[in-house]
Amino acid sequence: MMNQEHKIARVLTFIVKEGDEHTENVRSFLRGYHGLSRSLLVELKQTKGILLNGVSTYLDHPLTEGDVVELCLPEEESENIVPQPIPFVSLYEDEDVLIVNKEAGLCVHPTMLHPDGTLGNAVVYHWLAQGVSRKFRPVNRLDKDTSGLLIIARSQYAHQQLADVQRAGGIKRQYEAFVHGIMSRDEGVIDAPIKRRDDSIMERMVHPDGQWARTNYTVLGRYQGFTHVRLVLETGRTHQIRVHMGHIGHPLLGDDLYGGTQEKIKRQALHSRRLSFPHPHTKEWLSFEAPLPPDMEAIKR
Known part of the structure; x- marks a missing residue:
């Protein structure tokens, strides 16, 4: 089992199937087939957060069809972002992603000019109210005065997966x-x-x-x-x-x-206005739409 010093925030499960590529061992399966970063693998190795058929394993362990590989992602502190009860519009949330319709005038991340009162402060508060601790990881960025759809990753794994998709042009x-x-x-x-x-x-x-x-x-x-x-x-x-x-x-x-x-x-x-991308874990295609806000609709009248 995972090191008990680390509270588990998310367990990701992968099953080795017949014909899977890169299944020589745990490392090649997670790196080559599921795209995990080297840094995340190192971190999970240190926390004993990689399980093979329910037992802590090592990265060179060989795999066979039907094996179950689990990643136990530890909870993370929200860095220096102070939780604040600021309302925001959530369109979708699961264990891996949060989709927000950001209002104009709201900074995404705290900065020297805007150290608080941001979406980051609001989301951290929202998660703590759920009883979970997460780092605030926006995937795409919007200017303070730009409104609309924003993807926030709820784990290092989800952020890394979506960042790779974004670099490849896979976030529409x-x-x-x-x-x-x-x-x-x-x-x-x-x-x-x-x-x-x-x-x-x-x-x-x-x-x-x-x-x-x-x-x-x-x-x-x-x-x-x-x-x-x-x-x-x-x-x-x-x-x-x-x-x-x-x-x-x-x-x-x-x-x-x-x-x-x-x-x-x-x-x-x-x-x-519109945003679509593959889910970081299930790979299911997700699509969202946010109508024009009132201040922009008023321009046409």
Whole structure:
């Protein structure tokens, strides 16, 4: 059994099936077939958190069809995030993931400028109220004033699995925004590298020396002086949508950092509308949608 000094937060079960690849031993089965990181395997080895057929095992132990491998993930402290009873909208939660519809104005993670009052403080409080201790691990990030869907991993395993999926482009995200001006084309692609401005710690810009960035857009509606667009990212650069739309002369409404004005809305009119990804453990495809918040709906009226 697992070392009793470590309280178990989650037990993951894997069964060795006929024809499974990478089943020479426990290490190759978990690393090669189930994609566990080396660091997580080392941590579980130290806590005696890897069981083979109910008994603590070693990584070189050979496997046969029908063997049951269990990972006993220990509880984790929430680092320096102070739990605070801040309301937030949860759309889905299980042992591995939490899906949140974040409101505009709420920081995701504590920072020097916003040490508390964030989604991280709210989620840690939410988990402690359930009687569990977890680290706050957002998978995708949203700016403070961007609303919409956010994935939060409830364990190191889930975060590592989803981070790998994200790097491979397996997390599908759709945003909606309102931009200044009437866009003439119904759809298009913005392929322009992005880098941080030399004179700013926050602002980004299109520059030949930047990182590759690509944004796809589709016009959803044209109004008096502005356009409603759907945006799909192929890369995930900081402020990518905001920089790209400003770059082509259609900055987001409310985005005064990148050329927009706040006549119709007091924050960038950007919302993470749809999100889909494979579950980190079951691999079942999950899809979520969050309607436009009231402040963005009001723009169309």
